[in-house]
Amino acid sequence: MNLADMIEGHVDDRVALISRNRETTYGELRDQVARLRGGLSAAGVRQGDRVAIMCGNNRYFVITYLATLGIGAVAVPLNPSSPAHELEDQLATVEPTTVVVGPAAMSSWSQVDRSLVPSVERVVIAEGEAADEVTTISDLLGAEPVPMVDVDPDHLAALIFTSGTAGRSKAAMLSHGNLASNIEQGNTITDRTRAGDVVYSVLPMFHIFGLNVALGVSLSVGATVLLVQRFDPATAVQSIVQRQVTVVPGAPPMWIAFSHFDELPADAFASVRLPLSGASRLAPA
Numbered sequence: 001m002n003l004a005d006m007i008e009g010h011v012d013d014r015v016a017l018i019s020r021n022r023e024t025t026y027g028e029l030r031d032q033v034a035r036l037r038g039g040l041s042a043a044g045v046r047q048g049d050r051v052a053i054m055c056g057n058n059r060y061f062v063i064t065y066l067a068t069l070g071i072g073a074v075a076v077p078l079n080p081s082s083p084a085h086e087l088e089d090q091l092a093t094v095e096p097t098t099v100v101v102g103p104a105a106m107s108s109w110s111q112v113d114r115s116l117v118p119s120v121e122r123v124v125i126a127e128g129e130a131a132d133e134v135t136t137i138s139d140l141l142g143a144e145p146v147p148m149v150d151v152d153p154d155h156l157a158a159l160i161f162t163s164g165t166a167g168r169s170k171a172a173m174l175s176h177g178n179l180a181s182n183i184e185q186g187n188t189i190t191d192r193t194r195a196g197d198v199v200y201s202v203l204p205m206f207h208i209f210g211l212n213v214a215l216g217v218s219l220s221v222g223a224t225v226l227l228v229q230r231f232d233p234a235t236a237v238q239s240i241v242q243r244q245v246t247v248v249p250g251a252p253p254m255w256i257a258f259s260h261f262d263e264l265p266a267d268a269f270a271s272v273r274l275p276l277s278g279a280s281r282l283a284p285a
Helices: 003-007 026-043 059-070 084-094 103-110 176-186 208-221 233-242 252-259
Strands: 015-019 022-025 050-054 074-077 098-101 122-125 134-136 156-161 171-175 198-201 224-227 247-250 274-277
Touching: 003 026, 003 059, 003 176, 003 208, 015 026, 015 059, 022 026, 026 059, 050 059, 050 084, 050 103, 059 074, 059 208, 059 224, 084 103, 084 171, 098 103, 156 176, 156 208, 171 176, 176 208, 198 208, 198 233, 208 224, 208 247, 233 252, 247 252, 252 274
Parallel strands: 015 224, 050 074, 050 098, 074 156, 098 122, 122 134, 198 224, 198 247, 247 274
Antiparallel strands: 015 022, 156 171
C-alpha cells in the first residue's frame, strides 16, 4: 500500500486543486507528483528520510507531501510562519535530510542557524532562483517520473507536531495505515465528502484536521480542494460563493467569526451542503 495512491483512479480532467486561482486537474496532479518523486529520488532522498515541508496551503505543499509519501520518505509539515527559533527546535527534533521552503517561510528560514540543524543536506525552494546548495521545485519537476513504492501499513508516513497546549509540542508518529484508516472512517459516514464536491481548505496542513480530513479525504474521493492560505470571513464568503463551495471543514474560531460577521449575506452558504467542525469543542449556540 501507499497513502499517496489516494489520487489514483480519478477522472483525468476533473479539477483536483485550486491554488491562487490556478486549477490543477487530477491528471496533471498525478504527473507532477510522479515527476517530483523522480526529482526527490534523483536528489538523494531515500525511503525513511524525513522531509520537512514549510509551505502554506498551496499546490507546492500538496505535490511535495504526496511525492514524499510516494517514495517512502516521511513528511514533516511545519508551520511556515513559525519563528526561526521554533523551526530550529522542531527540525533538530525530527532531523530531516531535506527542507522544502515555500514563499511564506522564506523569511523565517533565512534566520535559521544551520549549525543547529546539521541533518539538513538539501534545501528546496518553491519559488525563486536556484543557488549554491539550494534547488527549486521547478527543477525537480523536470525529472523523469518514477513509480510509487509499496510500503507496509505500519511504515511511518508523517510526523505531525502537537499543538503544545498541554505541554511542550511533540512530533506524533503517524503511519500510512493510521492515516488511511482515518480517511476510510471519513468515507463511511452518511454525510461525507463526495466526488464533485468543492472543499474549502483553509485549515493549516501542519495540523491533522487540515492534512487528513480537508485534504486527504477530499483527494481520496476525487473532490476539488480549494486551497486557502489565511482565513478572513469576508474573503472566505466571496470564495465560497464564487467557487460554489459545498463542504466547509472548520475549527470553532472560524464558525464564531462567521457568526459575528454582521455583513454576512443571507445566501452566503447557499451552496454548502456539509459544514464540519472539529479540533476543539464548539458551543451549541
